[in-house]
Amino acid sequence: MTAMAVSKSLNLRLCRAALLIVVLVQGGPALPQVRTDQAKTPLQEVVVTAKRHLTDEQVTQQVEKALEDDPYVYAEHVTVTTRRGVVTCEGIVGDAAELRHVLGICRRASGAKRVVSELQINDYPPEGG
Secondary structure, three states, X not given: OOHHHHHHHHHHHHHHHHHHHHHHHHOOOOOOOOOHHHHOOOOOOOOOOXXXXXXXXXXXXXXXXXXXXXXXXXXXXXXXXXXXXXXXXXXXXXXXXHHHHHHHHHHHOOOOOXXXXXXXXXXXXXXXX
16 A cells, blocks of 8 residues: 555544544434433333134134135135134145145134144045046
């Protein structure tokens, strides 16, 4: 490095240091501002409670509707029952992907605490093939 390049580098560093000192002394955005009058007042307590509890029948209807509306599930062969928040799926699905998809829909249903699979995969080839 030449003497001129060293001098420019040193001047740049000094300018940055001076700017940092000015910001810190003036209490710029780097330092949080605390108002003493607000710091003394206590915060109010916030309580959140859930008021809506779904019955087993409502959970079953919600899952059945979601299965019927889904274009990737043939819901005619799937039966859903719910008891104490535990959703049970029974029936036949076309493949493992459809099985996982059905169980995912059941898990996303509000009010479903657990999902039990009694589903079977139809592994028989179609007739006439």
